[in-house]
Amino acid sequence: MLPVVQLKGVTHAYLGDREASLAVEDLNLNVEQGEFVSLVGPSGCGKTTLLSIIAGLLQPSQGEVFVNGEPIMGPSPEVGYMLQQDYLFPWRSILDNAILGLELTGNLTEESRKRTLELLREMGLEGKEHAFPNQLSGGMRQRVALVRTLATNPGLLLLDEPFSALDYQIKLQLEDLVSETLRSRGTTAILVTHDLSEAIAVSSSVILLQRNPGKIRKVFSVPEQIRSAPPLFARDQPGFSELFHEIWKEMEIAGRES
Numbered sequence: 001m002l003p004v005v006q007l008k009g010v011t012h013a014y015l016g017d018r019e020a021s022l023a024v025e026d027l028n029l030n031v032e033q034g035e036f037v038s039l040v041g042p043s044g045c046g047k048t049t050l051l052s053i054i055a056g057l058l059q060p061s062q063g064e065v066f067v068n069g070e071p072i073m074g075p076s077p078e079v080g081y082m083l084q085q086d087y088l089f090p091w092r093s094i095l096d097n098a099i100l101g102l103e104l105t106g107n108l109t110e111e112s113r114k115r116t117l118e119l120l121r122e123m124g125l126e127g128k129e130h131a132f133p134n135q136l137s138g139g140m141r142q143r144v145a146l147v148r149t150l151a152t153n154p155g156l157l158l159l160d161e162p163f164s165a166l167d168y169q170i171k172l173q174l175e176d177l178v179s180e181t182l183r184s185r186g187t188t189a190i191l192v193t194h195d196l197s198e199a200i201a202v203s204s205s206v207i208l209l210q211r212n213p214g215k216i217r218k219v220f221s222v223p224e225q226i227r228s229a230p231p232l233f234a235r236d237q238p239g240f241s242e243l244f245h246e247i248w249k250e251m252e253i254a255g256r257e258s
């Protein structure tokens, strides 16, 4: 089976007025169907650059990027992108926000609208369909953003720190919800996070990047007993803290070298 994401020799330099800054260099990566991969590493190591490239929002200076075997030419409905901010439109109801992606891609039908209502219910937002974003909590709004992203049924989900602005308890609940939803749908996902314990709790593998320039330093596979537990309980599994300390140590060494 083809990997869902393939990066081959991806290099990207941002061009400034006087000089170019090399954000990522010669990156090679395959993400397989159903994998949940986290990208961690120090600020400036190129995590967001990489997601933008995979999302088709940024063309790399060099190298090739494939999603489901097809070269990426621009944003595609196959790829969902969720950010730290929910970017809901304040003048649209929750349901109207949730169906926005379907509208924009010309896929809004009675059937897809019903599926979106069902998703809102699964996310605990029943009764809020006709409310407006300012009537919802931050955690609820982020769940609406998740429904909007999932409504178009993307095979690949890119998550750029989607939980980082939330209270700790809400963040843990959302990690569980997202992880369970993606697992049951078999969606492939790439998460950028600064929270190492979150990365280990939700992922099948954790990719540590280093900076100056951004490169993959090491890939850590998350053991089955951690991976198969819901994120909240994954943190109590044997091997969790050992893996945390192993990655942490490598991060510190990488930090000293960059």
Ligand SMILES: Nc1ncnc2c1ncn2[C@@H]1O[C@H](COP(=O)(O)OP(=O)(O)OP(=O)(O)O)[C@@H](O)[C@H]1O
Pocket (backbone or CB within 6 Å): 014, 015, 021, 022, 023, 041, 042, 043, 044, 045, 046, 047, 048, 049, 050, 214
């Ligand atoms: N639009 C831009 N123009 C110029 N340089 C940029 C631009 N965006 C990012 N960079 C540079 O590219 C490098 C990688 O940035 P990127 O935002 O991808 O890193 P990151 O790992 O996501 O950082 P953080 O963890 O702080 O969000 C950094 O050196 C950054 O300064």
